[in-house]
Amino acid sequence: MQVGRALFNDVMVPNYNPSSIIPVKGKGSRVWDQEGKEYVDFAGGIAVSCLGHCHPNMVEALQEQSQKLWHLSNVMTNEPALRLAKKLTQATFAERVYFANSGAEANEAALKLARRWAMDKFDEGKDQIIAFHKGFHGRTFFTVTVGGQAAYSDGFGPKPGGVQHVTFNDLSSLKEVMSDRTCAVMVEPMQGEGGVVPGDKEFLAGVRELCDEHNALLIFDEVQTGFGRTGTLYAYEQTGVVPDILTSAKALGGGFPIGAMLTRADIAEHLKVGTHGSTYGGNPLGCAVAEAVMDVVNTEEVLSGVKAREAMFRKELSRINEKHNVFAEVRGQGLLLGAALNDQFKGKARDFLVASGEEGLMVLVAGMDVVRFTPSLVITEQDIQEGMARFERAVERVVAAQK
Numbered sequence: 001m002q003v004g005r006a007l008f009n010d011v012m013v014p015n016y017n018p019s020s021i022i023p024v025k026g027k028g029s030r031v032w033d034q035e036g037k038e039y040v041d042f043a044g045g046i047a048v049s050c051l052g053h054c055h056p057n058m059v060e061a062l063q064e065q066s067q068k069l070w071h072l073s074n075v076m077t078n079e080p081a082l083r084l085a086k087k088l089t090q091a092t093f094a095e096r097v098y099f100a101n102s103g104a105e106a107n108e109a110a111l112k113l114a115r116r117w118a119m120d121k122f123d124e125g126k127d128q129i130i131a132f133h134k135g136f137h138g139r140t141f142f143t144v145t146v147g148g149q150a151a152y153s154d155g156f157g158p159k160p161g162g163v164q165h166v167t168f169n170d171l172s173s174l175k176e177v178m179s180d181r182t183c184a185v186m187v188e189p190m191q192g193e194g195g196v197v198p199g200d201k202e203f204l205a206g207v208r209e210l211c212d213e214h215n216a217l218l219i220f221d222e223v224q225t226g227f228g229r230t231g232t233l234y235a236y237e238q239t240g241v242v243p244d245i246l247t248s249a250k251a252l253g254g255g256f257p258i259g260a261m262l263t264r265a266d267i268a269e270h271l272k273v274g275t276h277g278s279t280y281g282g283n284p285l286g287c288a289v290a291e292a293v294m295d296v297v298n299t300e301e302v303l304s305g306v307k308a309r310e311a312m313f314r315k316e317l318s319r320i321n322e323k324h325n326v327f328a329e330v331r332g333q334g335l336l337l338g339a340a341l342n343d344q345f346k347g348k349a350r351d352f353l354v355a356s357g358e359e360g361l362m363v364l365v366a367g368m369d370v371v372r373f374t375p376s377l378v379i380t381e382q383d384i385q386e387g388m389a390r391f392e393r394a395v396e397r398v399v400a401a402q403k
């Protein structure tokens, strides 16, 4: 069958508008499309492919598990799920794990757990969930409502109630709405979709203090920042703040769909038998792959390598900027970096993405003003240099078109 971009419009729901590039093969940080054109991948499928494409350890884990057992219901449990949960609890503050299939589902579980915890321990009136403008937590109706862009949750009828939004990195705006009615605060330690904006240390510490003062749970959404992306297994380790619940997905499976909610035992016990669940959550294939990913990512070599690669990205971006003057700043942490466009190029992030594609490079945007980079955590220096050479040519194209 001839499969091209035109077919998308005939057979797919039009909620996406994908590029005309159709990648068919990937190896490490290189990808090839239907025509055999090669791309350097600085996007990693939106912070997912943390070990690049077809990493041998992941391929081996998937092949091995695929010959043993693919699926069980949650009436049974399985070895890969228990092994992965054990490793996640050993490596973090958490004592209990719930597996889901995506970031949104991990967040959905976190929000439901927080509500149930508050009802059990306090009363039905303690139902307020506070989150931040420009935050992003997924597309289920609860999580998209908690996310801080009303445009994404408008137009679907009545929204889940008890959700309020305040300004990120502004403790006073949180203080104003927080009370003993607050059951949880959900926050990304660094906003990803919202423009690659790190949470200030003092802000995050202040959020923790307010949660303690009002007996509210602190939920860190580490779907984008987690699994080595910022140079530690989870970003909270560098903030000085320990959350009550943490959610993980994306890089957790390195490309295989899996999500997880991590929490303490005293909180977890409120999701009693039958209160929540998922057919595929904890699927043996997903857990086997995630364990293989974790065994590579959660090592000193890879985590310190993230910092070294961050330095290379920053050096190259500032070199390009000195020549072409397009960015106001480069921000972020580890390999979640955002180049914020200066006033002259504001609103044109997509132009840089399109020009990069033409030059054989995959990048991302975060809103209209930020070009985002979320490459593999083990991308080689040679791929960084080659990708940056292509990015510079893309920048030259956008600058030339502006004149």
Ligand code: PLP
Binding pocket: 046, 102, 103, 104, 105, 107, 136, 137, 138, 139, 188, 192, 193, 221, 222, 223, 224, 225, 249, 250
């Ligand atoms: N939370 C954050 C911080 C994210 O960046 C995303 C996806 O971009 C999600 C949640 C949703 O994850 P998923 O698309 O796997 O449901």
